Amino acid sequence: KVVSVSGASGYIASWLVKFLLQRGYTVKASVREPNDARKTEHLLVLDGAKERLQLFKADLMDEGSFDPVVEGCECVFHTASPFYLSATDPQAELIDPALKGTLNVLRSCTKVPSIKRVVITSSMAAVAFNGKPLAPDVIIDETWFSDPDFCEKSKLWYMLSKTLAEEAAWKFTKENGIDMVTINPGLVIGPLLQPTLNTSSESVLKLINGAEKYPNTTFRWVDVRDVANAHIYAFENSSASGRYCLVGSVVHSSETLEILHKLFPELKIPKECADDKPPSTKYQVSKKRAENLGIKFTPLDVSLKDTVESLKEKNLVS
Numbered sequence: 001k002v003v004s005v006s007g008a009s010g011y012i013a014s015w016l017v018k019f020l021l022q023r024g025y026t027v028k029a030s031v032r033e034p035n036d037a038r039k040t041e042h043l044l045v046l047d048g049a050k051e052r053l054q055l056f057k058a059d060l061m062d063e064g065s066f067d068p069v070v071e072g073c074e075c076v077f078h079t080a081s082p083f084y085l086s087a088t089d090p091q092a093e094l095i096d097p098a099l100k101g102t103l104n105v106l107r108s109c110t111k112v113p114s115i116k117r118v119v120i121t122s123s124m125a126a127v128a129f130n131g132k133p134l135a136p137d138v139i140i141d142e143t144w145f146s147d148p149d150f151c152e153k154s155k156l157w158y159m160l161s162k163t164l165a166e167e168a169a170w171k172f173t174k175e176n177g178i179d180m181v182t183i184n185p186g187l188v189i190g191p192l193l194q195p196t197l198n199t200s201s202e203s204v205l206k207l208i209n210g211a212e213k214y215p216n217t218t219f220r221w222v223d224v225r226d227v228a229n230a231h232i233y234a235f236e237n238s239s240a241s242g243r244y245c246l247v248g249s250v251v252h253s254s255e256t257l258e259i260l261h262k263l264f265p266e267l268k269i270p271k272e273c274a275d276d277k278p279p280s281t282k283y284q285v286s287k288k289r290a291e292n293l294g295i296k297f298t299p300l301d302v303s304l305k306d307t308v309e310s311l312k313e314k315n316l317v318s
């Protein structure tokens with residue numbers, strides 16, 4: 001079976017490519033820089049890559065550049081989208097590649113009759129940011145949508161980019177008869193296959209590396225291996241449909257640091273919260289649909305342990 005993965009050199013996509021190759025798929029994978037070893041080496045050494053991984057050059061902003069990547073595929077996994085929280089020109093850096101890029105990929109898909117399903121990596125960024133009050137008994141689920149006006153007013157540009165992209169994808173796929181499923185992960189952690197940091201693995205590093213104070217924030221963590229598997233199950237399980245929130249644990253920074261301290265007593269774990277307000281509100285994220293899809297969430301301590309060990313291996317922990 002032939003499938004396609006956009007943005008294959010990325011953190012999540014690298015695990016997705018690894019698992020797809022393990023399951024015997026032929027993978028047509030897009031990268032922006034096929035000649036940059038830092039973006040491709042870790043993919044080319046994966047088991048099965050020699051025989052069944054084909055790299056293509058494609059950019060979200062180049063219309064038609066995904067045509068050869070999706071040609072002849074049964075499933076397209078669209079993961080590529082810029083993920084960083086600081087942008088000087090949010091429209092050009094985040095919103096255009098997310099929104100126009102998603103529509104570009106989907107337009108390429110309309111030309112390929114063999115495609116049975118498109119699985120898009122959306123995000124909890126497109127679910128949870130709507131200004132609704134949160135409380136420990138509030139359960140966020142797949143019926144929630146982030147509110148573009150709320151994101152814009154709050155200058156949550158990445159959240160806005162993912163919300164607009166997902167909304168446009170649902171509209172386009174409905175109008176064009178494409179079967180689409182979205183995976184909406186929280187903040188993704190776990191070991192890195194690629195040599196460079198991405199925004200979410202950096203968030204663990206920021207918690208442990210030198211900072212004296214920790215943010216008064218509640219994080220929605222999920223393991224990268226669970227996220228990659230969810231993409232695959234969303235294709236392989238023909239009855240999968242709609243959106244899947246993927247959040248293994250909702251915990252305050254202080255709790256994350258407590259776990260890290262137990263696992264790695266030698267690390268310089270910050271002990272003081274960055275502000276003296278009460279801890280930011282906890283809430284829940286429904287696991288029902290993800291568990292029905294077949295996901296058994298990796299425990300947070302395992303994900304954190306594997307993340308830090310991976311960061312240490314790469315000499316990133318001071």
Ligand code: NDP
Nearest residue numbers: 007010011012032059060079080081082123187188198200
């Ligand atoms: P990475 O930064 O590792 O991956 C992002 C990927 O998008 C890279 O492969 C990057 O290519 C590609 N990309 C960015 N801009 C373009 C462009 N203009 N044209 C082609 N490709 C482009 O991040 P993640 O693996 O974390 O993110 C992957 C997906 O998962 C994104 O859609 C993100 O929004 C989503 N997500 C991530 C979460 C997380 O916590 N990590 C949580 C929820 C959702 P290049 O390598 O060339 O830069």
